[in-house]
Amino acid sequence: MRQISPLSRRSFTTTSAPQPVRVLLSKSTDPYLNLAIEDWLFHHGQYDKQTLYLWRNEPTVVIGRNQNPWKECDVKALERDSIHLVRRSSGGGAVYHDLGNSCFSFFSDKSSYDKNKNSLIICDALRHFNITASPNTRNDILVNDRKISGSAYRLSGKRCLHHGTLLISTHLHNLQKYLYVGNPYIKSAGVASVRSPVQNLSHYAPMLTHDLLMNAITKEFFHHYGHRCGVELLDEEEMKKIPQLSEAYENLRKWGWRFGETPSFEHKLQYTFLWGTVSIHLHSEEGRFKKVEASSEPPEVLEGLSSLLEGKAYDRHGLSEAMEMMEDRGSTVTQRRREVEEWLVREM
Template identity: 35%
Template sequence: MKYIENFSNDPSYNLAFEEYCFKYLPEDEDYVILWINEPAIIVGKNQNTLEEVNIEYVKENNIKVVRRITGGGAVYHDLGNLNFSIIKNTGENKKIDFKRYNIPILNALERLNIKCELSGRNDMTIDGKKFSGIAQSIWRNRALNHGTLLFDTELDVLSKALNVNQDKIVSKGIKSVRSRVTNIKPFLSKDTTMESFREVLLKYIFEFEGEEPVKYELSEKENAEIDKLFNEKYATWEWNYGYSPQFNYKNYKKFPFGGIEVRLHIKNGIIDNCKFYGDFFGSANVEKLEETLTGKSYNEESILSLLDEKELKQYFGDIEKDEFKELIFGI
């Protein structure tokens, strides 16, 4: 096994880094990466991003939203959370196996006198509280096992960032299961920094494997390929939001000039069908607006750039652009 250093805190770059290492580094070796993200929500591959994220809170607090290549639920990362990625050859065992690949992590934490266990399908817990969410992916003859370690995370921010009103969205996406959570740091016997925790964890992982830590140095070509994956995939709206499963969105707002109900069907991040209902009065036929929005990306920049307040007032009456945004996006 070899370790790969990555000191970036950019979640989009870090997930590109991880995917490249998982799929394209030499297959005759296993790898471990320990990495830290700035505040971000990382959604599972099969999730509807809008169903998992408190969009308004995320924007106000500059929290990034990025999709990963593994399944499972949405998790919150910040500078107090340490992520681990273990990349191993599977041999003939091409099955998702959380216990097999997380024993080194559990053992390392036990060496730090943390009494923890693998709980349920894919969580690690202390005293019944979750401090790690784990996900896996199999590709060819390799397994990627990665997860979070809540070391000193701002748990109140975690709660708010993932607090979503589910009433407006109905989708086929895999929904997250919320759990009681805790940090690791209060359970350590002495005051430990994130950096020292990272170093000790790496040491104990290699001790468990019966090996000395050896670093894998990425080449210029490999770094260039990671940059390409970052720019073409992980930094794009299409991957982080548009990849979401198809879903239906509905919302109703009461205004002094009348009520408006909107119903949208979103497919591959594109508005596939759009209908407005209500007792509003407008001088223009609202069907024209429905036609304008159909086929457009379901994001604020795309939708709001198409319209100005003068047009909106022609369709609905005395509505402001921010009020229309709240109607369409629920924020």
């Protein structure tokens, strides 16, 4: 592979004629940058070419465009363990990424878009390692009824994107640690994930690595389209110099995109402390407290909290800020409020 400038449109091939295929490989493991590159390729890529983009991320939870992070993953655990949370621009469910998980993105125009062909390219690449895989009706790729790859899609005008993940040697216990099956107390307008039994490809081919699999996918991509090209190695610093890409990168990192784009939802909570019962019904829009119905016995514990929470970020920081603004009612009530705050932080 030869490293070329991401701004260059040359193809390194055996002939001087333009090639109808393009392959890009990211050298970065920054999830915000890799997804920004994908967004840039979707909007500004060469759609006269079948394009394959290969990448992987450091530990990250990626949620779908219309998902609720508080319902899909343990947001507090992500913050505690310095795991990234990224909202992508396509649909689909929540997934966990780490360096043992590889990602692929196929770009094409609408007239040549074929997600079944894309899945076949992945399955044929796995045959290089004596792994027999096949897609199911949802276009997940399975080996022995275990999911090793999931996909999501984005279509806009004539532009089409099919992207997915491949579990090579990911830390599977982190899927259970960071991803929820679903919080029954949250009623959300967002799209819920569908959980499936999964397995690493290294279970079937212990010597398999990211580089080996990316090479095999590239070979099958060339084979299926009957053309070859040079592989563009994307340098992190060079990519950030592209204005549209840099803008997408900064937007993906913003709280307003990661949390503020959350569809409206409600969260009902109740708990009985030694001193009394607390009931709270939280309504959230755009990642903020919209309306709060709170009651407690004795009533002075939560008196005034509802109005103080409205408009604040739906997280522990917004909650703490509102609790600190409550009127002082003495040491006993203050202690009880601390207990309520600790409970809410655990449950939210």
